[in-house]
Amino acid sequence: MDLRKYIKENLLYIDGGLGSSLIKMGLPSGMAPEKWNIKEPQNIVSLHKSYIEAGAMVLTTNTFGANELKLEDDEYTLDELIKSAIDNAKKAIEECGKTKGEDVFIGLSVGPCGKLLKPLGDLDFEDAVSAFSKTIALGEQYGADLIIIETMSDTYEAKAALLAAKESCDLPVFVTVAYDENKTLMTGASPLAVIALLEGLGADAIGINCGLGPHQMKEIAKEYVKYSSIPVIVSPNAGMPKSVNGKTVYDVDATEFASVMKEIAGYGVHGLGGCCGTTPEYIKATVNATKDIKALKINKNTDTVVSSYTKAVAFTNTPVIVGERINPTGKKKLKEALRENRLDYILNEAVSQQDKGAKVLDINVGLPEIDEVKMLTDVVKAVQAVSDLPLQLDSSDPVALEQAMRIYNGKPMINSVNGKQSSMDAVFPLVKKYGGVVVALTLDENGIPETADERVKIAEKIIAEASKYGIDKKDIVVDALAMAVSSNKESAKTTINSVKMLTEQVGVNTILGVSNISFGLPNREMLNSSFLTLCFENGLSSAIMNPLSEKMMEAYYSFCALKGLDDNFLNYIDFASGNDDVKTANDKRADMTLDFAIEKGFKDNAYEIALTLLKTENPLDIINDKIIPALNKVGSGFEKNTIFLPQLLMSAEAAKSAFDAVKTAIVESDNKSSDKIILATVEGDIHDIGKNIVKVLLQNYGFEVIDLGKDVKPETILNAVLEHNVTLVGLSALMTTTVVAMEETIKLLSVKAPHVKTVVGGAVLTQEYADMIGASHYAKDAMETVRYAQTHFEK
């Protein structure tokens, strides 16, 4: 029987709690339940049989924790645990006189791997994919009929598991996730964000399990049915655990459970099961309560949705602003930042666009002289660590796109595909595999058509081609191309007409890079903002634009307010009054001096004042006579305990921003090559805040810091020393347990690079400890590292 088809048209009953039932059967506390597959197979078989007799059509194997990252000891191999689990399920089906794959299906249970993925945790995304792949491949090999990825509480891990399933088997894949009372996953994702991600990646059914009882799941179940276009599964706990006469019982009994499940089936949910605390009795009651109900038809949701790891952005009536600033075309500073691998510049661009109202951020890092494949994934990872907005991955290189789509945490926008067959052949397979909303440009082998009719035809061709891959129209957003009105006075009209026709006749969402319209004309924002309003009025769903442009945002907020898209004018008022605040605050700062701004830690003022000073003073004089003395004053205050860490760092940041201002005026040749220091938090340690403090101060004092990050292996540090020809290495460790790794690093350096000095610091270190592990110097705080570095390089 075709399970994919069956669950689309019928109610499918899945079994209930396994772990909680095994505990009742006497599973010793602390023992991994999977071991019972081999130690007490009759218990597992008998539980499976009870579920079959209760009416379950899907058995979940006792493999929830069977993952190479989770295996605690080597008593049994992963292979043995998974084979025995599936054999037990097969035996139960046989003993019940049922047919596997017809009456009853074996679902390989795949639970979380117990580790958190980077950047929050220390598990690499690809390592997670590989671990899940091993479990799933074994499951298919030993005869599982489907894969059940369950109790996921992090979107990134759910993505890794689902991708692993898609890459290592052809079985149907169901994915269910666990919400808490706030209706978000443990790592923060809303239901819509999860639905967008999992549907995009091609799950066959999605839903919720564990975490909550049936009552608390009702609202989330409704959202799932409303927003998804595939079958939805609901497997609640038997309520919450409570204590009765010293025993644990769940507070929802089988009858109550079944009556709520009947209600939930009435919303349009197709997969019904149970989780912790539910028993065959619960499933039997659920089957009895719902067996006469006909499964509701699944409604296709037509909303265009992109997501990040927490947020979803739906293209509804309110236009979506896509921030355009992370794109090197025509941006000198960004080009420099990319060439010098200075991601902090890009991260600031990301955050400031979000602060100004962008809902999606475009990420384009294409420059001829850089490795775009690596840079795009690096930037995507870095931006996702500071911003929770969905991203638009923008590249003409399909390899760069694929790598970025793979590691992106969420359902991305992709920029772009066009009507050329070669473009569609390259991009659509990626969208099909990883999910995403793709921007479709209305151009093809013959270029950009002059008329709206022809542009719409290309859009229709792209939509038709996409549907061959199973990519829905909702996952395409058409860019009808804004061309310079200065070279053809009809061009704005053509674009606006195209947007109107695409919206009204084709029923597809649209996007425009609006600023092209004014190319070659003065005061471009004036034209752009009016064009934006005209396009919005004709149905434009989203605009790729500069959210830092006040005129553009004025047009956007005004449009939303006038069209009734801004309840109580909250956004309009917020925007309009916010601008006044900034102006008055700036006026107050008129007479501030640079050293005062640095000492007090006023970062923005320090930058502005330094820029003003540049008009009358020599850049090097500003550094030597103003910035350095202010910094020294704060530094020595810190050493004398009159100034403390927060103030020291605020001053350091203000000094850095003054340096940045002055640097704009220094010609390359004035930069003398600076002294280089390597910094690292040692292997096994993930606390890098202390190392980062040292880094900021060293940079302030003009040292070049090669920051190797956290959890760094001794060999990596040695290699960097040799590669960069460095003579001073700073090592940081927070825990006693990781000081061992610090000692190993120092030993390795003393053998392979004996000229290198080491300076160590961190919460557990003392002078005695530092001496014991053979460090050249112990620094009790960041300033002392600076002082030591100064003496080191004077020699």
Next chain:
Amino acid sequence: MDKAVRTFSVNSDKVNIDVDLALRFLRVRKEPDDEVKAMLNSCLDEFKNAVSYKASYRYCDIKVENDEVTFNDSFTLKSEKLSKNLNKCEGAFIFTATTSVAVDRLIRKYMELQLSRAVVIDAIGSSAIEGFCDLLCEHLQNEYKVNFRPRFSPGYGDLSVSTQPLILGCCDASRKVGVTLTHNNLMIPSKSVSAIAGVRPKGEVCEHHSRCENCDKTNCLYRE
């Protein structure tokens, strides 16, 4: 008492964040300047907005023998200091409490963009998780009508952090509250605490000591 794993969570405004403790973590030893105060306040606001307090806990019967403590007959921890802390107790609560990943995200964001804020939010997080543990222990003591000995965590004295998998496993921390371990047994989210709180034998007088008085690491940078 039954031995099921339970969870406890409270709204952000219920937890008292001891600002003096946060300042102690920052090693600020005098009244901070206005600029620092302003930043501290804005960091507090941002922290309170992001934080989500969660804990999972489980009651265990314990046996203390020599320098070993056995929990629910299922696992044993070897530590002289812990044995001393739990001496004569018949039961203990094991718990894992966390401020959740949103706080880690906030710290990581400012680590890239504005380190001074990262440092301050980090200290606020350390103070807040202590406040939440106090609240949790108060809740447990009221709910189960017991009194606790001072709570004891892996990493204190001779109780190694390598015991973390057993302790987190015992209260199903990864599944219930999303606290996981790195390969080196450090907790993520970073502002999390796992601990054992011994139930005082009936009739034992509760002497009040501050947390620092209970600790024998007298050369600690953060000692009161």
